[in-house]
Amino acid sequence: MKKMKYYFPILFLLFVLFSCNNRPSDETTTTESAVEATEEFDEMSIFQLPSTWKTQNNETVEFKDFQGEVLVMVMIYTSCKAACPRLVADMRNIEAKVKSEAKKPVKYILVSIDPETDTPERLKAFAIENQMDTEQWIFLQGSDENTREFANILAVKYKEISPLDFSHSNIISVFNQQGVLVHQQEGLGVDNETTVDKIIELVAH
Numbered sequence: 001m002k003k004m005k006y007y008f009p010i011l012f013l014l015f016v017l018f019s020c021n022n023r024p025s026d027e028t029t030t031t032e033s034a035v036e037a038t039e040e041f042d043e044m045s046i047f048q049l050p051s052t053w054k055t056q057n058n059e060t061v062e063f064k065d066f067q068g069e070v071l072v073m074v075m076i077y078t079s080c081k082a083a084c085p086r087l088v089a090d091m092r093n094i095e096a097k098v099k100s101e102a103k104k105p106v107k108y109i110l111v112s113i114d115p116e117t118d119t120p121e122r123l124k125a126f127a128i129e130n131q132m133d134t135e136q137w138i139f140l141q142g143s144d145e146n147t148r149e150f151a152n153i154l155a156v157k158y159k160e161i162s163p164l165d166f167s168h169s170n171i172i173s174v175f176n177q178q179g180v181l182v183h184q185q186e187g188l189g190v191d192n193e194t195t196v197d198k199i200i201e202l203v204a205h
Contacts, residue, residue, distance in 0.1 A: 041067075045179035046153065051146035053111075056123035056139040063179060070106045070202045071175040072195075075156050077114035078126040079164045086188040087170055088130055094172070095136070097196045102203040109138045113158045113166055115147055153181070176202050 041047045047064035055061055074091055076084040088110070095108055112118035118126075123139035126132075132139075142150070151158060158168035174183040174195065183198045 042178050042180050044181070046150075046175065046181075047179035049150070051142060051149065053140040053142045053146070054120045055141075056120055056127050056133075058120040061138075061140075066107055066109075067179060068177050070104075070177060070199055071109055071179075072106060072172065072199060073109045073111065073154070073175065074172045075111045075113050075151060075154065075158070075168065077112055077166055077168075078118050078122055079114065080166070083168070083170055083188060087172070088132075090172060090185075090189065090192065092130075092132070094192050094196055094199070097192070098199050098203070101196075101200050104203045105136055106199060106203060107138055108132075108136055109140060111140045111142070111147065111150060113147060113151065113156075113168060114160075114164070115141045115144060117164060154184075174198055174202070177205075 041064070047062075047067050049063055051062065053061055053063075072091065072094060074087055076087055078084075091108055091110070095106070098106055112123065118139075118141050120141060123141060124133075127137060127139055154171060154173050156169040156171050158166050160166050170186060170188050172185040172192075172195065173181055174185075176182050182202070183195060185192060185195045
């Protein structure tokens with residue numbers, strides 16, 4: 001019995017030491033916090049917008065789905081007969097120049113300012129008509145509210161002046177991999193070398 005009295009304190013001490021060795025370390029907690037921090041977006045990032053959109057393939061997306069990629073964006077409407085065809089041509093010209101220089105893909109996103117007319121089916125047909133039906137080209141249809149909100153972010157102004165006819169700004173915008181607006185090109189058929197250089201610079205990082 002005397003021996004048993006000495007065993008109990010020893011067993012208790014071993015139990016305490018074993019329990020301490022199996023407690024989660026501060027390092028694990030710190031690592032988990034670091035991972036959560038990396039998922040936070042810049043306060044100016046469009047990846048923070050909660051809006052959802054339909055693509056020309058009728059897929060539902062959010063802007064944060066494009067994080068990690070350089071985005072070149074413009075707002076158009078498919079029934080436009082004046083400015084939009086030239087904006088589309090400018091986008092294709094930029095895409096061709098960047099493709100010949102950049103080794104990483106870039107997303108070219110065209111957002112409709114006439115979501116009532118520009119259904120995913122109509123956007124798909126437009127993409128095919130303009131030979132923009134490959135994976136780097138994304139056409140988006142959103143609600144009137146989401147479209148207006150995004151236009152305000154780009155400083156794009158538009159107004160319906162008659163059925164199927166809008167007056168609108170002609171601006172091509174470039175976003176970095178974190179969804180922050182870093183460059184804009186305004187006008188139709190303007191010299192796009194600065195825009196192309198900016199995109200290539202972003203892709204290289």
